[in-house]
Amino acid sequence: MFESAELGHTIDKERYAQDEPELRHALLTAQYELVKRGEFPVVILIGGVDGAGKGETLNLLNEWMDPRHIQTNAMRPMGEDKFQDRPPMWRFWRVLPPKGRIAIFVGSWYSQPLIKRVYGELKTAKLGQSIDEILRFERMLTDEGTLLLKFWLHLSRKGQAKRFKSLAKKKKTAWRVSDTDWKHLEMYDKFQSVAEHLLRETSTAEAPWLVVEGADERYRSLTIGKSILEAIRKRLDNPTRPTRIARTPPRIQPLDGLSILDRLDLTQSVGKADYEDQLALEQGRLNMITRQKGFEKRSVVAAFEGCDAAGKGGAIRRVTQALDARKYDVIPIAAPTDEEKARPYLWRFWRHIPEKGRIAIFDRSWYGRVLVERIEKYCGEPDWGRAYGEINDFEAQLVKNDTVVVKFWLQISKEEQLRRFKEREEIAFKQHKITSEDWRNREKWDDYNVAVCEMIDRCSTQVAPWTLVEANDKYFARLKVIRTIADALEAAI
Amino acid sequence: MFESAELGHTIDKERYAQDEPELRHALLTAQYELVKRGEFPVVILIGGVDGAGKGETLNLLNEWMDPRHIQTNAMRPMGEDKFQDRPPMWRFWRVLPPKGRIAIFVGSWYSQPLIKRVYGELKTAKLGQSIDEILRFERMLTDEGTLLLKFWLHLSRKGQAKRFKSLAKKKKTAWRVSDTDWKHLEMYDKFQSVAEHLLRETSTAEAPWLVVEGADERYRSLTIGKSILEAIRKRLDNPTRPTRIARTPPRIQPLDGLSILDRLDLTQSVGKADYEDQLALEQGRLNMITRQKGFEKRSVVAAFEGCDAAGKGGAIRRVTQALDARKYDVIPIAAPTDEEKARPYLWRFWRHIPEKGRIAIFDRSWYGRVLVERIEKYCGEPDWGRAYGEINDFEAQLVKNDTVVVKFWLQISKEEQLRRFKEREEIAFKQHKITSEDWRNREKWDDYNVAVCEMIDRCSTQVAPWTLVEANDKYFARLKVIRTIADALEAAI
Numbered sequence: 001m002f003e004s005a006e007l008g009h010t011i012d013k014e015r016y017a018q019d020e021p022e023l024r025h026a027l028l029t030a031q032y033e034l035v036k037r038g039e040f041p042v043v044i045l046i047g048g049v050d051g052a053g054k055g056e057t058l059n060l061l062n063e064w065m066d067p068r069h070i071q072t073n074a075m076r077p078m079g080e081d082k083f084q085d086r087p088p089m090w091r092f093w094r095v096l097p098p099k100g101r102i103a104i105f106v107g108s109w110y111s112q113p114l115i116k117r118v119y120g121e122l123k124t125a126k127l128g129q130s131i132d133e134i135l136r137f138e139r140m141l142t143d144e145g146t147l148l149l150k151f152w153l154h155l156s157r158k159g160q161a162k163r164f165k166s167l168a169k170k171k172k173t174a175w176r177v178s179d180t181d182w183k184h185l186e187m188y189d190k191f192q193s194v195a196e197h198l199l200r201e202t203s204t205a206e207a208p209w210l211v212v213e214g215a216d217e218r219y220r221s222l223t224i225g226k227s228i229l230e231a232i233r234k235r236l237d238n239p240t241r242p243t244r245i246a247r248t249p250p251r252i253q254p255l256d257g258l259s260i261l262d263r264l265d266l267t268q269s270v271g272k273a274d275y276e277d278q279l280a281l282e283q284g285r286l287n288m289i290t291r292q293k294g295f296e297k298r299s300v301v302a303a304f305e306g307c308d309a310a311g312k313g314g315a316i317r318r319v320t321q322a323l324d325a326r327k328y329d330v331i332p333i334a335a336p337t338d339e340e341k342a343r344p345y346l347w348r349f350w351r352h353i354p355e356k357g358r359i360a361i362f363d364r365s366w367y368g369r370v371l372v373e374r375i376e377k378y379c380g381e382p383d384w385g386r387a388y389g390e391i392n393d394f395e396a397q398l399v400k401n402d403t404v405v406v407k408f409w410l411q412i413s414k415e416e417q418l419r420r421f422k423e424r425e426e427i428a429f430k431q432h433k434i435t436s437e438d439w440r441n442r443e444k445w446d447d448y449n450v451a452v453c454e455m456i457d458r459c460s461t462q463v464a465p466w467t468l469v470e471a472n473d474k475y476f477a478r479l480k481v482i483r484t485i486a487d488a489l490e491a492a493i
Numbered sequence: 494m495f496e497s498a499e500l501g502h503t504i505d506k507e508r509y510a511q512d513e514p515e516l517r518h519a520l521l522t523a524q525y526e527l528v529k530r531g532e533f534p535v536v537i538l539i540g541g542v543d544g545a546g547k548g549e550t551l552n553l554l555n556e557w558m559d560p561r562h563i564q565t566n567a568m569r570p571m572g573e574d575k576f577q578d579r580p581p582m583w584r585f586w587r588v589l590p591p592k593g594r595i596a597i598f599v600g601s602w603y604s605q606p607l608i609k610r611v612y613g614e615l616k617t618a619k620l621g622q623s624i625d626e627i628l629r630f631e632r633m634l635t636d637e638g639t640l641l642l643k644f645w646l647h648l649s650r651k652g653q654a655k656r657f658k659s660l661a662k663k664k665k666t667a668w669r670v671s672d673t674d675w676k677h678l679e680m681y682d683k684f685q686s687v688a689e690h691l692l693r694e695t696s697t698a699e700a701p702w703l704v705v706e707g708a709d710e711r712y713r714s715l716t717i718g719k720s721i722l723e724a725i726r727k728r729l730d731n732p733t734r735p736t737r738i739a740r741t742p743p744r745i746q747p748l749d750g751l752s753i754l755d756r757l758d759l760t761q762s763v764g765k766a767d768y769e770d771q772l773a774l775e776q777g778r779l780n781m782i783t784r785q786k787g788f789e790k791r792s793v794v795a796a797f798e799g800c801d802a803a804g805k806g807g808a809i810r811r812v813t814q815a816l817d818a819r820k821y822d823v824i825p826i827a828a829p830t831d832e833e834k835a836r837p838y839l840w841r842f843w844r845h846i847p848e849k850g851r852i853a854i855f856d857r858s859w860y861g862r863v864l865v866e867r868i869e870k871y872c873g874e875p876d877w878g879r880a881y882g883e884i885n886d887f888e889a890q891l892v893k894n895d896t897v898v899v900k901f902w903l904q905i906s907k908e909e910q911l912r913r914f915k916e917r918e919e920i921a922f923k924q925h926k927i928t929s930e931d932w933r934n935r936e937k938w939d940d941y942n943v944a945v946c947e948m949i950d951r952c953s954t955q956v957a958p959w960t961l962v963e964a965n966d967k968y969f970a971r972l973k974v975i976r977t978i979a980d981a982l983e984a985a986i
Binding site for chain 1: 552
């Protein structure tokens with residue numbers, strides 16, 4: 001796939017002098033329109049062979065366009081940065097640009113798999129996994145509206161050798177060729193073979209790799225500049241990007257009308273004295289587990305969802321009572337802030353992902369996408385339809401990074417909900433807990449049931465299973481919740 | 494000042510059992526009102542003698558109130574955390590709570606000065622500096638509307654010894670007493686003497702230390718709980734907090750009407766050929782400086798302000814052209830986001846403070862407070878009046894952390910501005926640079942002049958001087974800007 005990039009492409013001075021000002025002007029104009037309309041973000045990856053002009057291209061783009069609206073991310077090699085406590089993709093999530101902005105990555109999610117594979121630290125099977133992760137991440141980006149452009153700057157083996165030699169010759173530039181560079185030149189074929197594999201597997205319809213010959217600066221610069229211009233212009237001029245067909249497969253409608261929620265035995269209960277004994281016991285157990293040495297290499301992400309008035313708050317409180325307040329955060333999920341709205345949906349959850357040795361408790365969660373947002377039509381079917389896969393992927397990444405993921409659905413019967421709503425209206429200090437919205441949601445009880453069942457069917461995975469909690473009896477529910485967390489953590493440590 | 498906290502205060506079981514439920518309910522109610530109204534944040538510091546119940550208090554407050562709206566910050570000892578690249582206060586700024594939220598700090602801006610002074614790593618004079626910094630930081634917090642509550646949990650020497658012994662005796666709690674704890678018990682008097690000094694100097698009218706005897710858990714808990722309740726209630730019930738008298742001293746009105754801006758020789762200019770030669774030279778020099786080893790221990794914060802159409806963007810562009818795009822960020826200051834609006838004014842600048850080895854270029858800056866916000870009355874005189882001091886303090890902290898701070902005011906004449914406005918309206922690709930707001934601002938030319946002069950008089954400090962740039966000639970201005978940055982950086986390295 002590098003053949004066309006070894007033809008010795010060149011652009012002469014005259015043509016460059018003629019094309020460049022026009023290109024710059026058009027790029028700048030497009031950029032300002034992008035900023036002003038604020039409809040989508042642009043992510044540009046610049047990868048390629050060392051010496052092929054990655055750094056130069058980055059600088060040039062910042063010079064051609066208005067650098068105030070560009071953010072540049074030169075990721076340090078993983079292992080050297082500060083984010084090793086979090087899943088590998090965290091460092092990229094945190095710097096995703098908002099709508100209207102351009103982010104350029106030199107060193108991206110491709111760097112680590114490439115280097116590690118070349119050095120033999122990653123087996124082919126593992127490389128395959130990395131590629132899958134990349135594909136899912138990029139699909140999420142493009143589905144969320146990001147314009148993703150991937151450039152690969154290529155040099156032939158000869159070209160690379162020539163480049164290094166010419167740099168090394170002059171005193172002024174000699175420092176730019178490191179020992180590692182010379183070593184990598186020796187490994188040229190290995191690099192090429194892994195790179196080709198990576199590029200081939202990740203050249204998708206929506207974000208193909210654009211391979212550019214890097215030897216001639218003028219050719220390289222104009223080619224990249226024009227590609228970026230064309231892509232941004234095209235999107236600006238055709239703002240209704242083709243809606244991707246929802247990836248929601250047809251759902252099995254149970255012919256007998258029986259759902260997993262119906263199967264829950266909501267009559268289960270625990271007496272007060274028993275509850276108090278067992279709660280103290282389980283809280284003590286959970287507390288001790290979080291004090292163990294092994295906990296420092298783990299983190300916990302707990303998501304609480306449930307019917308209105310099912311007792312999420314109370315259950316969360318019984319968990320936090322057991323924990324040292326220095327070790328946990330409770331994150332209540334309310335309406336997104338404007339910084340959150342400008343970025344892909346999962347961004348506002350990624351930003352709260354805990355470091356090792358910490359527990360993040362989400363009061364409502366990323367499942368809002370397939371529950372309230374689906375039912376209230378805050379997003380379209382293509383959006384919530386793909387959310388199941390994105391969520392599974394998100395949780396798998398957490399688990400892979402030694403996070404224990406627990407998810408609770410607290411279920412009560414429709415009658416019990418009515419009883420609690422009325423109680424809340426009557427008791428003074430509970431009135432803040434009931435609003436007209438709760439009553440409106442109640443009318444959609446059946447819609448929620450369908451959405452909940454689909455959510456559980458599609459997102460209860462081996463690594464991050466859903467725990468359904470029979471919550472008509474609060475004591476029973478709280479015990480089940482805290483016991484589940486303690487069990488999961490114990491099993492992990 | 495610890496005498497009253499060694500009286501052996503106790504609360505018996507009966508009274509506790511009676512008071513506690515009522516207190517909890519009142520606290521929770523106050524907290525929900527706080528959240529709902531979202532008018533001010535609450536910051537609670539819990540400091541004191543080891544073993545006096547800091548951790549227990551933190552946990553208790555999270556249990557009594559709704560932990561979803563509390564954030565807990567247990568700062569690791571500085572030197573162990575990830576933020577050593579930034580000024581010491583950065584780690585606190587980044588976790589300041591938004592309006593409506595409560596943040597509890599166990600381990601705060603007092604921890605480091607206290608420990609270091611006890612261990613003799615900080616001379617008395619330096620401790621004095623730390624205290625000044627703390628006073629300024631806390632005054633900023635309270636001026637910005639934060640309800641700041643500071644609790645100091647005290648134990649007598651005997652009390653501390655007793656506490657440690659009783660913990661060490663039982664197998665279940667023995668791990669809680671560390672070697673450091675025993676060592677600190679030996680140093681009790683030293684700790685007390687430094688603590689007393691610290692507390693005395695930082696007990697201000699608005700945020701005095703509340704010393705609480707820590708020996709009796711019930712006494713301690715009720716005392717702290719009631720103090721918090723009372724303080725929050727008081728503020729909720731009297732939302733118009735007494736406006737602090739503006740700290741704007743009377744300004745000297747020059748009798749002859751002459752200002753520093755009038756003294757600028759705006760006719761200074763450079764020919765095109767000269768400009769191009771010198772620009773290349775200065776850009777090369779700046780580039781080389783940022784490649785030096787010494788640069789990795791420095792950072793640069795550059796703020797650009799100036800009349801409309803004075804050429805800020807063009808000047809910034811000439812600077813960034815000289816830099817490796819991996820080393821700088823340009824931060825355009827526009828309207829604050831809602832996350833920014835919920836926090837103290839300077840928060841949105843602190844979040845962009847660069848790590849070492851990096852350059853942050855602010856296109857417009859924190860000086861907006863004393864320029865546009867003052868003139869357009871976006872904030873009151875008490876707010877912009879105190880901003881001068883807050884800004885000087887902010888910049889001093891940067892400089893102290895090895896940041897080179899450069900600040901440019903680009904000045905053009907009123908006639909030159911008119912010429913440029915008209916030009917912008919005429920040339921197609923410049924039209925996005927001129928709006929009706931620019932014309933409106935122009936009418937306030939004289940007001941801006943007064944504000945600019947006051948800003949320069951009060952914020953041009955030795956550590957972070959203002960550079961006034963005569964900008965009628967763009968070439969001259971750009972050269973002066975880039976030369977100033979290169980000189981400042983060269984002097985620093």
